[in-house]
Amino acid sequence: MQTNLLHRIRSEVERYWPPHLAAVIGVSGGPDSMCLADAAITLGRTAVLAHLHHGLRGDEADADAAYVRDFATGRGVPVTVAHENVSALAANSGDSIEVAARRARYAFLAAVACTNGLTHVVVGHHADDQAETVLLRLIRGTGPTGLRGMLQAGPVPGAAGLTLLRPLLRLTRAEIDAYCVDARLQPRIDSSNLANDHTRNRVRHELLPVLERFNPGIRAVLARLADTTAADVDAVAYATAQAMHALVSDDLTVDRVGWRALPVALQRGVLRACVQRLRGDLTDLPYAAIEEARDVLNSDAVVGEIALMRDVRVAVRVRTFHVSGG
Amino acid sequence: MQTNLLHRIRSEVERYWPPHLAAVIGVSGGPDSMCLADAAITLGRTAVLAHLHHGLRGDEADADAAYVRDFATGRGVPVTVAHENVSALAANSGDSIEVAARRARYAFLAAVACTNGLTHVVVGHHADDQAETVLLRLIRGTGPTGLRGMLQAGPVPGAAGLTLLRPLLRLTRAEIDAYCVDARLQPRIDSSNLANDHTRNRVRHELLPVLERFNPGIRAVLARLADTTAADVDAVAYATAQAMHALVSDDLTVDRVGWRALPVALQRGVLRACVQRLRGDLTDLPYAAIEEARDVLNSDAVVGEIALMRDVRVAVRVRTFHVSGG
Numbered sequence: 001m002q003t004n005l006l007h008r009i010r011s012e013v014e015r016y017w018p019p020h021l022a023a024v025i026g027v028s029g030g031p032d033s034m035c036l037a038d039a040a041i042t043l044g045r046t047a048v049l050a051h052l053h054h055g056l057r058g059d060e061a062d063a064d065a066a067y068v069r070d071f072a073t074g075r076g077v078p079v080t081v082a083h084e085n086v087s088a089l090a091a092n093s094g095d096s097i098e099v100a101a102r103r104a105r106y107a108f109l110a111a112v113a114c115t116n117g118l119t120h121v122v123v124g125h126h127a128d129d130q131a132e133t134v135l136l137r138l139i140r141g142t143g144p145t146g147l148r149g150m151l152q153a154g155p156v157p158g159a160a161g162l163t164l165l166r167p168l169l170r171l172t173r174a175e176i177d178a179y180c181v182d183a184r185l186q187p188r189i190d191s192s193n194l195a196n197d198h199t200r201n202r203v204r205h206e207l208l209p210v211l212e213r214f215n216p217g218i219r220a221v222l223a224r225l226a227d228t229t230a231a232d233v234d235a236v237a238y239a240t241a242q243a244m245h246a247l248v249s250d251d252l253t254v255d256r257v258g259w260r261a262l263p264v265a266l267q268r269g270v271l272r273a274c275v276q277r278l279r280g281d282l283t284d285l286p287y288a289a290i291e292e293a294r295d296v297l298n299s300d301a302v303v304g305e306i307a308l309m310r311d312v313r314v315a316v317r318v319r320t321f322h323v324s325g326g
Numbered sequence: 327m328q329t330n331l332l333h334r335i336r337s338e339v340e341r342y343w344p345p346h347l348a349a350v351i352g353v354s355g356g357p358d359s360m361c362l363a364d365a366a367i368t369l370g371r372t373a374v375l376a377h378l379h380h381g382l383r384g385d386e387a388d389a390d391a392a393y394v395r396d397f398a399t400g401r402g403v404p405v406t407v408a409h410e411n412v413s414a415l416a417a418n419s420g421d422s423i424e425v426a427a428r429r430a431r432y433a434f435l436a437a438v439a440c441t442n443g444l445t446h447v448v449v450g451h452h453a454d455d456q457a458e459t460v461l462l463r464l465i466r467g468t469g470p471t472g473l474r475g476m477l478q479a480g481p482v483p484g485a486a487g488l489t490l491l492r493p494l495l496r497l498t499r500a501e502i503d504a505y506c507v508d509a510r511l512q513p514r515i516d517s518s519n520l521a522n523d524h525t526r527n528r529v530r531h532e533l534l535p536v537l538e539r540f541n542p543g544i545r546a547v548l549a550r551l552a553d554t555t556a557a558d559v560d561a562v563a564y565a566t567a568q569a570m571h572a573l574v575s576d577d578l579t580v581d582r583v584g585w586r587a588l589p590v591a592l593q594r595g596v597l598r599a600c601v602q603r604l605r606g607d608l609t610d611l612p613y614a615a616i617e618e619a620r621d622v623l624n625s626d627a628v629v630g631e632i633a634l635m636r637d638v639r640v641a642v643r644v645r646t647f648h649v650s651g652g
Contacts, residue, residue, distance in 0.1 A: 059361075118582075130416050138547075138548075138551070139537065139540045139541045139544065139547070140541065140547075141541070141543070141547040141550065141551075142551065143551065143554040144554055144555055144558045146471065147551070147555075172536075188537075189383065199540070202540070203540075206536065206539075207536055207537070207540070210532065210533055210536050211465065211533070213532075214465045214525070214528070214529075214533070215465045215466065215467070217467070218465065221464070221465070221466075221467040222464075224467065224469075225464070225467075225469065225473070227475075228469040228470055229469075229470055229555075230564050231589070231590045231591040231594070232559065232591050233472045233558065233590060234589040234590065235561075235562045235565055235589045235590075235591035235592050235595075236558050236561045236562065237589075238564035238565065238588070238589045238592070239561055239564065239568075242565075242568075262564070263557070263560040263561045263563075263564045264557045264560065264561075265557040265558050265560060265561035266561050266564070268557070269561075
């Protein structure tokens, strides 16, 4: 079983981290990131370890930084350790300590990547983290896009030009702990749970135990739901791109007859993609505006104009409609 | 506000129940079905009410049946009331009372539809029911297809040739109760909660209160998630049909190069659709078999054969693959 576990963790890393891609590994010193770092080094991946000291938790944090530095030295891998005063950052920005810490961490990882000429950052999020993320988004009210949870590969928050990889996303916390025992790692345990905000901690301690009474495998179930939803969201994006190609001209004149024959999700996708082309982003485009426009375009209205949002209008014609700005 | 509420309920019924469609309304005598029946009759829909006495709960059930009969008579609408011995059905089939009762109800509604030459059955499921259904499926481990919850329009269970409509699916239980007060209905309250199985009752009484502590609007959030997921699932089905048209010949030879360029959900969809064409259904097609076939077809394997399931083989060639039975 130990051999199976090692095999499984290594095959996940191999699957989601291409062999010749050098990357920064974000390392707190905890079990997740130490498992990741150990597996990556064992598999011969080229990596720079990066650890941010948050200027909180005094001696304990000093010992975390020392542990990461010793590990890197022992394995002959470069490491960057930086100090940040997260309390001051939070006070200045008005954010919570957790939010300020998260932003500082990703800014630091992005900086280490740039300094080393690297384009990828790898972190140790696992299936239990994913289950919590899915539940948090579910509770706040998400659609399929949010229900995908964290992605195996996505942009680094605050540094969209860099890619964030999460090769451990299908492994459970229990598997990672077992790997650490097996590999004789002695990861640090963060007693303050600094990485987690208040609501995430409540999800872990109040909600997940209730869900486990219904289904002991609930964490795996939620992580798998995120996977299958992500696949559907990708397919909808692909089908939307095909519809754009078939129905929309360069000046954003849309074949209304063809558009009306599309399923609802693709009707929405085409309208959003037109706004995206026109304005470069979708910020401030309300869901209700898309639905109101759909109502008109699906009706027998033959002429008129819809204000989709500030500076975006839709001119309604019999067999086409035209999206324009200004 | 009362006027708004009436308007809202009526506009939902008008949206999902075409004006000239005569249908059977399943009526228990409770608030949901009485709201539905009252709104439908007020809007001039042609309907036959249908009530099944389950042979349980003695006098209380007799009074439910009498209430429905009196309501129908008072409004001048035809009604069919039948008796069933659900305890005996459950004992014979080995099912729980709840499962036997549900099956007997839908069989009865289908029979009333057939007797009256009708193709549609309408029931009073609402957004609170939908939230529970979504949670039940989430807990059991569902993909996007299950997360759609109950559909506004779908097949009648056990009678696929008939269509089941749920026009109240976006209305909350509170809105339905308010409608009943406003319309001076005095619906019956089923003290045994016979319509609900044990797990559904636990979801309602153990899980939903915990989720409401995180977000008081959780029921609406879950019902909306079901809506947006249903739209994505429809779009994936549409895109799969387009891919079948573009890449698959009548004898189920598939353009392997084109198939490899598809997003994962459409690769899966095309393989499943081939099996569907070959065998007429997808029963017994394991998820893992599809994934193993995808691994081979996405690899550089140039020749060989995959057993997708009993009696379904995939012959792998360089630029195509061929799905066949026997």
